[in-house]
Amino acid sequence: MKAFFALFLLAPLPVLADGEPVTYHRDIAPIIYAHCTSCHREGESAPFPLTNYSEVSRKARTIRRVTGDRYMPPWHANSEVTEFLNVRRLTAEQISRIDRWVSAGKPEGDPADAPDAPVFTEGWQLGEPDLIVTMAEPYEVPADGPDIYRNFVLPLDLAEDKWVKAVELRPSARGVVHHSLFHLDDSGTARQLDGKDGKPGFSGMSFRRSGSIGTYVPGASPRKLPGDLARPLPRGSDLVLSTHFHPSGKPELERTTVGIYLTDTPPARKLEELQVPPAFGRKAGIDIPAGEANFTIRDSFTLPVDVEAYSVSGHAHYLCTTMKMTATPPEGQGPPRILLEIPDWDLDWQDTYFFAEPLVLTAGTVIESVITYDNSRDNPENPHNPPKRVKWGRESTDEMGSITLAGVVLHSDEQRELRLSLQKQRTELFAALGRTLKDKKVLARLPAIVKRLDRNDNGILEESELPRRLREALLLRLDQDGDKSLDGSEIERLEKWLARIETGDES
Amino acid sequence: MTSRFFALLLAFPLLCPSLAQGAEPLAKVMVFVAVDCPIANRYAPELNRLREDYVGKKIEFLLVYPEPSLTENEVNQHLADHALTLPFMIDRRHRLVKQAGVTTTPEVAVFGASDEILYRGKIDNLFSDYGERRRRATETYLRDALDAILRGDKPAISTTDPIGCLIEELP
Structure with a gap:
């Protein structure tokens, strides 16, 4: 199939003089086959098939409209400033060709001009996976x-550590599964939350994530990490799928199957993920006033060593409008370059973008992220109407914002230096958290806060007495006896924990 | 154009037998949909609610599928999948498309008692553009239009721009 697409890249585009008729078989089918059919076919996620003249003709005006405003094919990164792999974006010439074809009355042309129909791999795209797990x-x-975010716990029961080359997700109801993030949990906290509301899985993001083995978005085909690279999958970890559903107008049952491609050998160089700002923007000052149409956060990180970068991806929620990550090399080592520019952020298409060639970023390069938000009424995706103040948080109606750059150290003996630097980024995060606690005198005020929350005055904070936003997280962290309340000794644990954060001992 | 409206007025009760019974409705709502348009399908639950909320109030609904090659079996399957309980017709020759002046699925056209178009466009503002969806609609254009008609008023908003799958021209 690769050879098939390569042929298109090599073949000269038909030069269409004004007035020359554009035909389906000669001019349109190549675009459809290369950019639409992989999702728009039977059994895939897109809503209607686009595999032949009759199917394309039935949706021609819609195709003209959605390609014209670049809603389809979905691709949100600016691929003119950064070269990526598997770019789904159409060229201006292709868009205008579709427009001219529809305006000309959708002429079919001569079937002899048609390219061969693409051949797609049935079943698992990368062959039989090493490990297959299905939702119980x-x-x-x-x-x-509204959209639904739900986490599903899939025990992997691995007796030894493994390394992940690729993950493929096979939803049973592709039309409603919008995307899914593959988290790991080695603490069993997700299992505790699973099914508590009587339905499979759980809502909210208050389990302790210990890692990630990738993401699924429609349109992006699974691919194995290059070379010997692989993501760690420690024994005893559960896979937690965080799945985003779009209701479709009819009830659907989703029972996801996941195929994992494993290797036993750890990579020579560890795949590192640099988040700027760290922790999805936890301490990046995300506090957006109601009505604010142009709110910006920025953060930077200086690379301590030479890094070979493979991919870049963003994460934010509904209010985010643009994202940009720039790499500025040290003086005299060339101009700044844009690693990712998303001029119209869309939570629905959280792609991971792979650089066309791995990028070497030299030591001293400053990686800067700038992320903007629109919390005004004019942002139709604003989850609050009327708008209200929005701060950082784990729920989709809160905000987040960060860009992740994935790569490896260029020289394998510099692994430790990069690790230390990333550790420092994390320590600084907790230090900032500590300063906030100090500024607000949380520790000193804790007895008074506990007294105020303890409405029935029994010295125990019951679940209903805990602040709603923090409820799950507090119980998860502190409720040792699992009675859904914090007694005296558990409140003491809270005090000690806060003290550790305040003094910078927590990391 | 006027003659077309009269043709529609005459044709409507024949197309939709339930309309022929009982009192003359105050308004007739044509809802243009497609079996494979995701935005139209997303409205199935709201269409059922609309019917429940308004049918007892002399408002009649008709689902219209403006697709020449569609079969009754395909429509019945679509209705069953989405638990839709509205009467329907397949507008193979786009007579109703032309009479209602619609371009898109989903799009609604509300005809008054003397067959004038009182409202045409979106059901509500759940979608503001392709892929831009509110958590819930904040403007309920069709309901507002129907409520105005029930009060004996003209709808304050008479047209909105639809968003969805464009209806193909007939070959």
Whole structure:
């Protein structure tokens, strides 16, 4: 199939003089086959098939409209300033060719001019996976209502550490599964939350994530990490799928199957993920006033060693509008370059973008992220109406914001230096958290806060007495006896924990 | 154009037998949909709610599929999948498309008692553009239009720009 696409890249584009008729078989089918059919076919995630003249002709005006405003094919990164692999974006010439074809009355042309129809791999795209796990029970997605974010725990029961080359997700109801993030949990906290509301999985993001083995978005085909690279999958870890559902208008049952491609050998160089700002923007000052149409956060990180970067991806929620990551090399080592520019952030298409060639970024290069938000009424995706103040948080109606650069150290003896530098980024994060606690005198005020929360005055903070936003996180961290309340000794644990953060001992 | 409206007025009760019974409705709502348009399909639960909320109030609904090659079986399957309980017709020759002046699925056209178009466009503002979806609609254009008609008023907003799958021209 690769050879098939390569042929298109090599073949000269038909030069269409004004007035020369554009035909489906000669001029349009190559675009459709290369950019649409992989999702728009039977059994895939897109809503209608686009595999032949009759199917394309039935949706021609819609295709003209959505390609014209670049809603389709979905691709949100600026691929003119950064070269990426598997760019799905159409060229201006292709868009205008579709427009001219529809305006000309959708002429079919001569089937002899048609390219061969693409051949797609049936079943697992990368062959039989080493490990296949399926959700124990299906989750019912209702016909109607807002989007749903739900986590599903899939025990892997691995007796030894493994390394992940690739993950492929196979939803049973592709039309409603919008995307899924593959988290790891080695603490069992996700298992505790699983099914508590009587339905498979759990809502909210208050489990302790110990790692990630990738993401799924429609349109992006699974690929193995290059060379000997692999992501760690420690024994005893559970896979936690964080899946985003779009209700479709009819009830659907989702029972996801996941295929994992493993290797036993750890990579020579560890795949590192640099988040700028760290922790999804936890301490990046995300506090967006209601109505604010142009709110900006920025953060930077200086690379301590030479790094070979493979991919870049962003994460934010509904209010985010643009993202940009720039690499500025030290003086005299060339101009700044843009690593990722997303001029119209869309939570629905959280792609990971792979650089066309691994990028070497030299020691001393400053990696800067700039992320903007629109919390005004004019942002139709604003989850609050009327708008309200939005701060950092784990729920989709809160905000986050960070860009992740994935890569390896160029020289394997410099691994430790990069690790230390990333550790420092994390320590600084907790230090900032500590300063906030200090500024607000949280520790000193804790007894008074506990007294105020303890409405029934029994010395115990019951679940209903805990602040709603922190409830799950506090219980998860502190409720040792699992009675859904914090007694005296558990409140003491809270005090000690806060003290550690305040003094910078927590990391 | 006027003659077309009269043709529609005459044709409507024939197309939709339930309309022929009982009192003359105050308004007739044509809802243009497609079996494979994701935005139209997303409205299935709201269409059922609309019917429940308004049918007892002399408002009649008709689902219209403006697709020449569609079969009754395909429509019945679509209705069953989405638990839709509205009467329907397949507008193979786009007579209703032309009479209602619609371009898109989903799009609605509300006809008054003397067959004038009182409202045409979106059901609500759940979608503001392709891929831009609110958590819930904040403007309920069709409901507002119907409520105005029930009060004996003209809808304050008479047209909105639809968003969805564009209806193909007939070959």
